Amino acid sequence: MATSEFPAQKDGSKAVLQETTVVVFVLGGPGSGKGTQCPKIVEHFGFRHLCAGDLLQAEIESESENGTLIQNFKKEGKIVPSEITVKLLQQAMQQSDNKRFIVDGFPRNEENRAAFENIVRIKPEFVLFFDCPEEELTKRILNRNQGRVDDNIETIGKRLKVYFESTLPVINYYNSKRKVQKVIVFCQRLTDCIHITFFQCIVLISYVIQNCFCFRYMV
Ligand SMILES: Nc1ncnc2c1ncn2[C@@H]1O[C@H](COP(=O)(O)OP(=O)(O)O)[C@@H](O)[C@H]1O
Numbered sequence: 001m002a003t004s005e006f007p008a009q010k011d012g013s014k015a016v017l018q019e020t021t022v023v024v025f026v027l028g029g030p031g032s033g034k035g036t037q038c039p040k041i042v043e044h045f046g047f048r049h050l051c052a053g054d055l056l057q058a059e060i061e062s063e064s065e066n067g068t069l070i071q072n073f074k075k076e077g078k079i080v081p082s083e084i085t086v087k088l089l090q091q092a093m094q095q096s097d098n099k100r101f102i103v104d105g106f107p108r109n110e111e112n113r114a115a116f117e118n119i120v121r122i123k124p125e126f127v128l129f130f131d132c133p134e135e136e137l138t139k140r141i142l143n144r145n146q147g148r149v150d151d152n153i154e155t156i157g158k159r160l161k162v163y164f165e166s167t168l169p170v171i172n173y174y175n176s177k178r179k180v181q182k183v184i185v186f187c188q189r190l191t192d193c194i195h196i197t198f199f200q201c202i203v204l205i206s207y208v209i210q211n212c213f214c215f216r217y218m219v
């Protein structure tokens with residue numbers, strides 16, 4: 001059975017991610033609504049939401065040894081080295097009782113993707129891609145008002161450049177593997193009700209596909 005072994009635990013045991021672990025990546029430009037929609041998905045489908053950006057922010061706030069480095073990358077809109085982000089995701093998965101994860105805002109470049117697949121040894125079931133026009137991304141980020149160090153016009157420009165140059169190729173890679181479920185983001189707020197119904201459709205369709213594969217695999 002393909003499993004992913006984690007580093008030894010404090011009690012000497014090893015945490016193992018099993019083949020049954022389900023990972024869904026959620027990608028899209030900064031401000032496309034990933035963080036707004038993911039809690040709705042987990043609420044209705046029992047996934048654990050892991051936001052890579054939040055895990056990195058928690059490292060900054062805990063003043064860990066990598067905190068300053070992460071803060072500097074974030075201020076510049078650059079992608080934090082893969083080993084840091086993958087380790088944080090791996091630890092969060094390891095510590096969770098849930099086996100189904102929505103990983104939000106990761107992988108942001110090819111190096112992230114390869115590091116996750118090589119270290120965690122799990123490929124995503126599918127990728128939700130929030131496709132949102134650039135002007136709308138900028139508008140939403142400037143209106144976010146969460147006091148973030150990177151939500152200013154200068155850093156937004158850098159983040160968008162990184163998104164188009166580094167993250168879109170990852171989305172294209174998964175698209176070539178037929179794993180991308182594209183979500184067209186409209187330029188106005190839809191009602192919560194419509195969002196949930198829409199995501200129910202996407203996730204249910206994906207589960208039907210997944211279960212078909214499982215049956216074929218078992219036969
Ligand atoms: N459908 C929408 N219409 C308008 N604004 C939205 C919509 N979805 C999210 N927002 C707002 O846009 C901003 C960015 O959304 P967020 O979920 O934080 O994006 P991301 O996690 O992709 O960076 C937030 O202020 C959020 O409230």
Ligand SMILES: O=c1ccn([C@@H]2O[C@H](COP(=O)(O)OP(=O)(O)O)[C@@H](O)[C@H]2O)c(=O)[nH]1
Binds near residue numbers: 054080107159
């Ligand atoms: O896997 C990740 C996720 C986030 N970041 C850093 O964290 C910032 C904010 O990311 P987040 O997902 O919180 O916000 P978004 O850019 O999607 O609005 C990014 O610009 C990067 O500097 C990163 O390096 N790797």
